[in-house]
Amino acid sequence: MSTKAAAPAPGAETSGDTYLPGHGNGGYRVRHYELDLDYRIGPNRLAATAVLTCVATQALSRFSFDFGEFRVARVLVDGRAAKYLRRGLKLQIRPARSVPAGAVFRVEVRYSGNPRPVRSRWGDIGWDELTDGSLVASQPVGAPSWFPCNDHPSDKAAYRVTVAASSPYLVLVTGNLVSRYCSASTTKWVYERPEPTAAYLMSVQIGRYDDVELAGGAWVPESGAAPDGVVQRAAVPPRLRRPFERDFARQGRMMDVLQQWFGPYPFGEYVVVVTDDELDDPIEAQGMSIFGANHVDGRRTHERLVVHELAHQWFGNSLTVADWRHIWLNEGFATYTEWLWSEESGGESAASLARFWHTRMRSLPADVAIGDPGVARMFDERVYKRGALTLHALRGEIGNPAFFALVKAWAVEHRHATVRTAEFTALADSYAGRSLHAFFAAWLEKPALPRL
Numbered sequence: 507m508s509t510k511a512a513a514p515a516p517g518a519e520t521s522g523d524t525y526l527p528g529h530g531n532g533g534y535r536v537r538h539y540e541l542d543l544d545y546r547i548g549p550n551r552l553a554a555t556a557v558l559t560c561v562a563t564q565a566l567s568r569f570s571f572d573f574g575e576f577r578v579a580r581v582l583v584d585g586r587a588a589k590y591l592r593r594g595l596k597l598q599i600r601p602a603r604s605v606p607a608g609a610v611f612r613v614e615v616r617y618s619g620n621p622r623p624v625r626s627r628w629g630d631i632g633w634d635e636l637t638d639g640s641l642v643a644s645q646p647v648g649a650p651s652w653f654p655c656n657d658h659p660s661d662k663a664a665y666r667v668t669v670a671a672s673s674p675y676l677v678l679v680t681g682n683l684v685s686r687y688c689s690a691s692t693t694k695w696v697y698e699r700p701e702p703t704a705a706y707l708m709s710v711q712i713g714r715y716d717d718v719e720l721a722g723g724a725w726v727p728e729s730g731a732a733p734d735g736v737v738q739r740a741a742v743p744p745r746l747r748r749p750f751e752r753d754f755a756r757q758g759r760m761m762d763v764l765q766q767w768f769g770p771y772p773f774g775e776y777v778v779v780v781t782d783d784e785l786d787d788p789i790e791a792q793g794m795s796i797f798g799a800n801h802v803d804g805r806r807t808h809e810r811l812v813v814h815e816l817a818h819q820w821f822g823n824s825l826t827v828a829d830w831r832h833i834w835l836n837e838g839f840a841t842y843t844e845w846l847w848s849e850e851s852g853g854e855s856a857a858s859l860a861r862f863w864h865t866r867m868r869s870l871p872a873d874v875a876i877g878d879p880g881v882a883r884m885f886d887e888r889v890y891k892r893g894a895l896t897l898h899a900l901r902g903e904i905g906n907p908a909f910f911a912l913v914k915a916w917a918v919e920h921r922h923a924t925v926r927t928a929e930f931t932a933l934a935d936s937y938a939g940r941s942l943h944a945f946f947a948a949w950l951e952k953p954a955l956p957r958l
């Protein structure tokens with residue numbers, strides 16, 4: 507079920523992705539990003555330097571990054587001025603000397619401008635202004651809205667991000683805060699993200715937020731400190747503090763339960779951000795989830811979204827799709843975790859939710875094969891719900907002990923790696939002790955909805 511892309515031509519402006527080949531580039535891998543951002547909130551003005559440490563996978567006389575509409579002041583490759591050209595969402599670079607295959611090379615890009623989201627078939631995504639601050643939500647192609655990158659999930663790298671912004675604002679970057687320097691008007695925040703991270707999962711959140719302890723704080727009645735010490739924090743507008751504290755009261759317990767199911771939480775801290783503006787949907791970032799003001803009402807109406815985003819820390823963020831066609835490995839697992847959590851927390855059972863959604867899916871056209879839904883339907887509801895139904899049917903097929911052992915092994919064995927559907931079905935075969943080929947062909951490869 508997986509396809510192996512042909513090796514790209516030197517400097518090719520393609521990732522070889524079956525759905526989004528124009529996003530991501532060939533000829534190199536990025537090992538580390540160092541981003542130094544100076545951001546003015548009012549005028550939405552960014553002045554930045556990005557240093558990318560890359561490894562050439564072939565000899566390179568030129569190469570490209572994905573990059574938005576910024577003014578580029580200079581590009582250096584290994585300290586030497588390089589020629590460059592901005593074309594659409596690509597920054598083409600021709601180094602003074604070709605880079606030999608296998609060499610580690612360093613590219614510095616100095617740039618400035620007004621960051622704005624990337625236009626896509628899924629709307630405007632990436633760096634966006636809030637009423638008072640900004641947010642970054644990049645899945646799947648928004649990362650070039652704020653830094654030059656190899657924008658494909660199969661190229662995961664480590665990051666160090668420094669953001670200087672006006673002092674009254676809280677600045678959160680996906681990573682561990684390593685230092686903070688305050689002057690009278692400006693605060694410089696330094697974050698490090700050591701775990702391999704796809705560019706679309708990097709995020710910056712800026713707002714006038716309260717910094718709230720989520721687990722271990724006295725006000726969280728049901729959580730207490732997480733047993734493994736995962737620090738869970740939140741950034742919340744002061745006006746939403748009370749309803750937030752009720753809606754996220756079970757966050758600590760949720761973290762414990764998901765670790766029992768899927769193995770250790772893959773990152774350092776877990777940070778929840780609630781923006782003061784409304785958002786269409788919550789979104790996951792690395793070690794972070796972002797919710798809109800409309801997802802908080804003090805009645806736990808949206809708790810399924812809280813657990814959905816947390817589940818993405820394992821499925822999507824730690825285990826990242828090697829090609830966008832495998833998207834059900836993110837959304838099917840996150841959606842099924844909603845159903846498991848519902849049952850675990852005393853709500854409707856997973857079986858009952860599966861029956862409900864199976865009936866609902868039967869009323870929709872059966873024209874999506876969720877193992878390869880097509881780019882237009884990557885984020886179709888059927889990929890989410892039929893993905894979850896596939897896992898529920900698999901659980902029925904192989905039984906609870908094998909199913910839960912499989913899911914945990916899947917998350918642990920592929921921790922911080924990239925994944926394909928064929929790898930999951932092969933692992934499932936080994937936990938079932940037999941071939942599940944016919945089962946997966948029916949659920950993943952054929953558009954017709956199988957019986958539950």
Ligand SMILES: [Zn+2]
Pocket residue numbers: 814818836837840
């Ligand atoms: Zn999701």
